[in-house]
Amino acid sequence: MVVVQRKELTLAERLYLPEVLRGLSLTFRKFFEKPITRQYPEQPLPTDEVTRGQPRLVVKDDGNIACVSCGMCEVACPAYAITIDGGETDRGIEREPKRFEIDMLRCILCGFCEEACPKDAIFMSNELELADFTRAGLVYDLEKLKRPKSALQERIDYVYRLNNRWRSKQ
């Protein structure tokens, strides 16, 4: 059995009032300190390259989507959030997604799709907000997922750097 020996209190502590005053002075001093909380919608959360937000599809500089609908992200997705239907295109890559849906209600933002993609077509953007009034509205289609490459560049560079480090250790 553990017996916790109580600390013998001094007279000032036993009188209690001085301690109360000490506490009051502490809170009063803190009263004038700068708030550390964030005014969320006006001051959004800081994001940087490590931020793993929602997956987005890269639109290359020529205006075409980088995705060739190979289905690797669909396979990698542990939450079965991605559904892709491919189709033929006249572009050199022959194949592009006709339907690319991510059910954001299922998506767990794990980033496996980003890792699986052989075409650098899907990256975790720094977008964090996710809200809608309907469930159907949260199944993002191709148009909702498209982002210009420049918007994702920071993350793309980060992923490349990460992968290069991994490669050099091999």
Next chain:
Amino acid sequence: MEAFLADVPEWILWVAKVALIFGGLIGTAALMSLAERKVSAWMQFRHGPNRVGPFGLLQPLADGIKFIFKEELIPEGANKFLFRLAPALAAIPSMMTIAVIPIGTIVVGEKKIPFSIAQLDLGIMYMLALGGLSVYGAILGGWASNSKYSLLGGLRASAQMISYELTLILSILVIVALSGSLDLGAIVTAQRENGLWNVFTPFGAVAFVLFTIASFAETNRHPFDFAECEPELVGGFHTEYSAMRFALFFLGEYCAMTVMACLNATLFFGGPSVPLWPEAPWFLGILAFLLKAGFFLFLFIWVRWTLPRFRFDQLMRLGWKVALPIALANVLVVGAWVAFTAKGS
């Protein structure tokens, strides 16, 4: 203007004063609900409500609208009559006590209009009588809700009120003995004539500390808010209340706080007298009163966000074994002192 005011019938002045004071009281209570959240936020490095209006100043209004439009629920098995009566019992007595507080004197030309609704000889008795009734709101509300949390909240409220009311009365009695009157106006006048606020006299200082502690307990405020006590009782006596009835409980609590702050300022800090300047103009007096009362209102919030809640047996021990003996001894010594210095008639 002055001539006009001089000719105004007495009853119109009275109605104007009632409107002003009650409006001020309810406005203060509303502002306090905002101040409570703002001050707590600042003490915790937060912003507090700042969405409704500039600096969140319209937040009480938004809250009020919300309270009005929310659904009122009466629990099954509740005593409907008492359940509906309790919020009114909680709010009305504490609002009525403001009537005897002397806020100052308005001077218009030659005419001096005392700025308080009533100047009773037994002002303090009146306050204490009504103040003692405010506990009924908590007790009956807690009992009528047919909920174990509410019942326990009501029980605690009654036990606590009885315990601390003694201390409260005894500490006021010291001031009454020192001033020789139950009239609050007379008490203020006595302090002004002595040139010394009661808090700076040795007995007054002890009484002040006891009064402040007891007033926290009487208004159910931290660190003695056992009647509500969220961690154990979910919300205590008002657990089952919603919408405007809940708002009335809050209004009652904040009005009681306001009155206690005013009383503290009046009894121990000379009410509307300006320090070191007895001939100060009348509006400075009112301002001084408001500042003093404001400080005690701030103290209520300040203490709430500083001290942890007592345990109930600690509360009772503090009340009966510490505060009450000291208060009794204080009364005894003051009585002897007053008797032997033979200042009275």
Next chain:
Amino acid sequence: MSSILFYVLALVALLGAAGVILAKSPMGSVISLLGTFFALSVIYLLAGFQFLAAAQILVYAGAILVLFLFVIMLLNLGAMGSRFELSFAPLQGGRARLAGAIAVAFALVGLIAAQRTTLAATSAPAADAPAIDGLEGLALELFGRYSLPFQAVSVLLLATMVAVIVLAKRQREGEHGGERGGERGGDPR
């Protein structure tokens, strides 16, 4: 005007008093008693006894009834139901009727006595009344002329308290050992 008010208040007081006895649940009794106290205190005010009125509210309504409520809630005497219900059971049975008769007789005697005193008071000079009303006057009367009865009543109260404590203590003896429950736990004193 004031006499109409008086009769209304008197009626309220009497109804409240009846409610104390007749209410089915203790809570109803307490609420009825509260009504009676209020009516009485307003009657005091009408008669000009401000101090008495305030003291009535302060002591009876503010403290003693709260104590009653506390005890009733602590005992948890069954559900009260959603409205007041009256029960006339206390008025049935021979003994109850006898007791009722005696009570009514006492009340009558009291009323007559009061009536006579009031008549006597009205004949006396009216200058006495404000003297009793004021705090100083009351204090002088209480600690001067009526000092002995006041002390006697205090002794009676003391005796009652002692009796209650003795009764409570005797009942609890043997049930518990030392009474140390309050000493456990955290208060560092």
Next chain:
Amino acid sequence: MTKIQINGREVEADPKQPLIRACHDQGVDVPMYCYHPGLAPVGSCRICQVEVAGAPGQPSRVVAACRTPVSEGMVVSTDTPKAHDTRRECLEFLLKNHPLDCPICDKAGECDLQDYAFNEGQGKGRSSEPRRKLEKRKSLGDVIVLDEERCILCSRCVRFFTDVTKKAQLTVEGLGSHSVINTYMDKPLEGNYQGNLADICPVGALTSKKFRFQARVWNLSKTLSTCGECSRGCSISVESLRAKQVKRIRPRYNAAVNQWWMCDTGRHALAPLTRALAPEGEVLGGRLRTAAVRGYNGLECSDDVAALDLAADMLASHPGTLVIVSPFATQEEAKAALALAQALKATPQFVSPAPNALKDDLLHTGDPCPNRRGLLELGFGALAPADALAALAVAPSAVLAGERVLELLGHAGLALLPKKLRLVAFDVEASDLASLDIAFPVPTHVEKSGHWINVDGRVGVLNVALPPPALVRRLDLQLAALTAKLSAVPQGS
């Protein structure tokens, strides 16, 4: 039989077969691209090289297992470093010009080259030369498209036409690194067996135009089934996507019926299987989804139990019923129809359309009735559509049962039938014919299980590849329920 040793194990092998077959028979994995068990071996890809011990005192040799016959006492090892190295070098050479477009390639997921490169290949190419640039989308007729860059020149496709259809259409054109597969004179491919090229191509060079980019193969759920396009009853694998749509039909090896092949008619017969669903709440205009009963506004949705009661009453009060089933009826459905015919004292018959012109020497029989033999053996009489319509025109009532029975009888002919005919139909689709009184929905043959008997008397199995619509029940159960209700109704009342 010859005794040889494979990886240290004494086994018996058929001396008429190449060594690779002996290895595969023993479960020893030897990769192969150009070799196909249905085609003559040529040994052009060299990926199947294994190590064979030499004569005593001689060093061991590495030989292509597909071109080496089994000989007595051979000691073969597939797992030695030497064999591995040889194969790896060979693989590297094959991959030298192979484009890295697996993400786009339809073969990905079932590609031999991809699998072996993943298992044995190296992570990086050592070549600094640019890959050859060739035509990526070269159409070879209506069915097949060729990606010349992906081709590893195994010549399986060339040999398919020479060995299987006996009508050579493809050749390897050019020399060295300029070699490509091409048709003679750039003519488009013809014949009913072009689709097999996409199956036998070991890489993604030859792909099916119909299936191109339709789905990733690992997403397809494959169900073993039987083709219903002719009475051959080829064994097939029905491959459907997300339990909604049949995306592809491929032949499945069945030595007795179709071996590795199937015709394009069966391969592309997706439309009859994956029928467009009528919009919710609509009975007609496509697929029947609920029972329908003639009301004031034509055919109207009905509860199937109530419709069955009504059908039983109607048939009982109009004796002399014709019972005609579809040639697609399975044995189980035919049995149920037989019982129904007995209960109605009718002669069971089935619609037998005339043979079509698709008949060829290889697989297609030209007979569009997949279960003709089974129905005949159960005692059904064959009835040409014209005869059937003539009989219906004079009959008081009739039951038409089975997938596509109305379609095979001809909607034009059915529309001319007299109104007094009491007609009960069980079909996948139904139009609002004037004489049709009650219609019941049935599943298609990829939505049910059952058996067909093919022209040679071999049993073909049907399995459920797609779930049928919610309220569609099996035909045999519906017919049995109708029979049961009929026996409860007094006859001729």
